[in-house]
Amino acid sequence: MISIRQRRGVKTTEVPEDYAAQEANVTLESKLPSGGTSRRLWKLLSLMVGGTIALCIGLLTSVYLATLHENDLWFSNIKEVEREISFRTECGLYYSYYKQMLQAPTLMQGFHGLIYDNKTESMRTINLLQRMNIYQEVFLSILYRVLPIQKYLEPVYFYIYTLFGLQAIYVTALYITSWLLSGTWLSGLLAAFWYVTNRIDTTRVEFTIPLRENWALPFFAIQIAAITYFLRPNLRPLSERLTLLAIFVSTFLFSLTWQFNQFMMLMQALVLFTLDSLDMLPAAKKILNLKSDEHIFKFLKAKFGFGATRDFDANLYLCEEAFGLLPFNTFGRLSDTLLFYAYIFVLSITVMAALAVAFHNLSDSANQQSMGQMGKCTIILKPETAYNLIHTILFGFLALSTMRMKYLWTSHMCVFASFGLCSPEIWELLLKLIHLYNPKRICIMRYSVPILILLYLGYKFWPGMMDELSELREFYDPDTVELMNWINSNTPRKAVFAGSMQLLAGVKLCTGRTLTNHPHYEDNSLRERTKAVYQIYAKRSPEDVHALLRSFGADYVILEDSICYERRHQRGCRLRDLLDIANGHMMDGPGENDPDLKLAGHPRFCEEIKRNLPPYTAYFTRVFQNKTFHVYKLSRNK
Numbered sequence: 001m002i003s004i005r006q007r008r009g010v011k012t013t014e015v016p017e018d019y020a021a022q023e024a025n026v027t028l029e030s031k032l033p034s035g036g037t038s039r040r041l042w043k044l045l046s047l048m049v050g051g052t053i054a055l056c057i058g059l060l061t062s063v064y065l066a067t068l069h070e071n072d073l074w075f076s077n078i079k080e081v082e083r084e085i086s087f088r089t090e091c092g093l094y095y096s097y098y099k100q101m102l103q104a105p106t107l108m109q110g111f112h113g114l115i116y117d118n119k120t121e122s123m124r125t126i127n128l129l130q131r132m133n134i135y136q137e138v139f140l141s142i143l144y145r146v147l148p149i150q151k152y153l154e155p156v157y158f159y160i161y162t163l164f165g166l167q168a169i170y171v172t173a174l175y176i177t178s179w180l181l182s183g184t185w186l187s188g189l190l191a192a193f194w195y196v197t198n199r200i201d202t203t204r205v206e207f208t209i210p211l212r213e214n215w216a217l218p219f220f221a222i223q224i225a226a227i228t229y230f231l232r233p234n235l236r237p238l239s240e241r242l243t244l245l246a247i248f249v250s251t252f253l254f255s256l257t258w259q260f261n262q263f264m265m266l267m268q269a270l271v272l273f274t275l276d277s278l279d280m281l282p283a284a285k286k287i288l289n290l291k292s293d294e295h296i297f298k299f300l301k302a303k304f305g306f307g308a309t310r311d312f313d314a315n316l317y318l319c320e321e322a323f324g325l326l327p328f329n330t331f332g333r334l335s336d337t338l339l340f341y342a343y344i345f346v347l348s349i350t351v352m353a354a355l356a357v358a359f360h361n362l363s364d365s366a367n368q369q370s371m372g373q374m375g376k377c378t379i380i381l382k383p384e385t386a387y388n389l390i391h392t393i394l395f396g397f398l399a400l401s402t403m404r405m406k407y408l409w410t411s412h413m414c415v416f417a418s419f420g421l422c423s424p425e426i427w428e429l430l431l432k433l434i435h436l437y438n439p440k441r442i443c444i445m446r447y448s449v450p451i452l453i454l455l456y457l458g459y460k461f462w463p464g465m466m467d468e469l470s471e472l473r474e475f476y477d478p479d480t481v482e483l484m485n486w487i488n489s490n491t492p493r494k495a496v497f498a499g500s501m502q503l504l505a506g507v508k509l510c511t512g513r514t515l516t517n518h519p520h521y522e523d524n525s526l527r528e529r530t531k532a533v534y535q536i537y538a539k540r541s542p543e544d545v546h547a548l549l550r551s552f553g554a555d556y557v558i559l560e561d562s563i564c565y566e567r568r569h570q571r572g573c574r575l576r577d578l579l580d581i582a583n584g585h586m587m588d589g590p591g592e593n594d595p596d597l598k599l600a601g602h603p604r605f606c607e608e609i610k611r612n613l614p615p616y617t618a619y620f621t622r623v624f625q626n627k628t629f630h631v632y633k634l635s636r637n638k
Contacts, residue, residue: 050185058168090519093505101141173221187422194414216258223250319573322404346420479628499558538579539600564606
């Protein structure tokens with residue numbers, strides 16, 4: 001017979017009486033002396049030990065990642081401008097608002113500066129609290145100003161320590177989810193070890209600290225842990241209310257801290273819908289108002305082969321490695337820690353169980369009777385297990401299609417694989433399939449296998465982790481430091497700068513100057529503006545470029561050789577190629593062009609301006625130059 005444990009209000013098929021006894025036999029508690037007191041003491045002891053280990057391993061992970069960050073940059077010893085430059089691209093933009101709030105004379109003036117901001121986008125006043133997910137920076141800045149810590153802790157350390165502290169919460173939440181699914185904290189310990197040993201693929205917090213996902217994913221992990229607990233049967237009313245509160249708070253904080261939260265919410269809605277359709281969950285969960293941005297749909301349409309596009313924004317995403325397919329070498333790294341093998345093992349068995357349960361739940365009564373007569377084993381699939389199963393499958397598809405989303409999948413992979421290796425249901429099903437079922441064997445397998453894997457991980461990876469902690473490096477980017485210092489010393493405070501959105505985020509943070517565009521790409525008018533500013537790397541006349549830049553109030557433009565002469569991407573994915581295609585111009589270099597693309601009427605602006613020819617010097621005057629950057633001042637009389 002096939003059965004599934006489900007919550008109140010959902011059909012549950014009858015479980016044979018002898019199964020309950022079998023299940024009890026495979027738990028360690030059954031080995032204890034009889035009596036409710038002994039069992040309660042054992043559960044309390046297990047809870048205390050497991051909880052203590054969860055907190056300790058979370059804190060150790062936080063300290064480990066913070067130490068790697070310090071060792072990589074020598075963060076405590078470099079200058080403030082170098083610390084700020086280390087927050088690359090959009091990370092610098094987010095941190096600049098924390099800095100802005102701290103530098104404001106009062107909190108109210110700081111709020112006013114964010115609500116009526118005219119420095120982030122020139123010639124435009126925007127409400128940053130409405131446009132961007134920066135509530136966390138506002139909250140931290142208020143805490144720093146209110147708490148008596150200014151004498152003991154620099155603002156930048158208060159910021160980064162908060163993020164590394166969230167990593168402790170993240171790992172603890174993963175630990176608890178695995179523990180809830182398997183029934184033993186040993187599973188949580190294995191999940192945490194796998195998270196750390198697969199650090200390259202599970203997190204990038206140590207080098208992209210202010211990134212929104214580093215704020216959001218810990219709350220997402222708490223939400224998944226809370227939902228996993230909520231789906232357990234026979235919850236007491238108080239436990240149910242507290243769990244619902246945890247789900248609400250974690251979902252609220254997750255949505256507040258990440259601009260891509262709507263896609264995760266959509267995925268969770270799909271999980272609940274799928275489980276409900278297969279009769280594995282109560283019919284009640286969620287009503288979601290979802291709204292996506294236009295450029296994301298263009299990107300998805302082109303990515304999954306629904307027609308080629310010349311849209312600049314879509315191609316900009318398509319050509320970025322982070323939005324490409326998951327590299328195959330990822331699976332090699334995950335296999336070195338045995339995570340991928342364990343994950344596939346657990347996933348295969350769980351999928352088979354889910355298919356059997358789904359078929360049973362959806363079949364008619366006649367089929368149920370025939371299956372009851374033919375089947376000799378009982379398949380148990382708890383609602384919380386089914387929930388995490390669909391989650392991990394959807395995470396997997398998302399990660400395989402878009403590499404940037406792999407951090408969702410790999411961290412949940414640690415949870416799911418460790419749960420399965422410590423789950424009595426998984427081992428029971430496997431042993432019954434190969435006709436080796438015995439309650440004692442289940443107990444042996446669910447404890448010995450994870451312990452052996454933990455010993456293997458410690459033996460293989462501990463020396464490497466110690467080497468990482470002892471390896472010391474230093475931040476070094478003299479050209480960018482020189483540029484920022486020059487801007488601070490030689491340009492007016494109200495000067496407006498144009499350039500690449502990644503570099504301008506650093507300009508905003510390090511100098512406080514006004515920008516024409518920036519990396520927070522979630523606004524249609526900003527995307528149009530960025531495309532116009534990027535004509536500095538296209539084949540356009542100096543008059544056209546000057547007119548475009550002046551229309552946004554630009555006083556200075558920064559040109560980067562790394563973009564103008566880019567070799568990182570293949571032909572067709574270089575920024576200059578994307579601009580040529582969008583403008584209807586033929587691309588440079590050997591290779592084919594679409595037949596309808598035409599020769600441009602002008603040379604490439606970023607190359608030609610360096611020749612100081614009269615058509616260019618009439619509009620632009622070079623005022624700064626080093627090996628990486630060229631800064632030109634725009635004339636105002638044209």
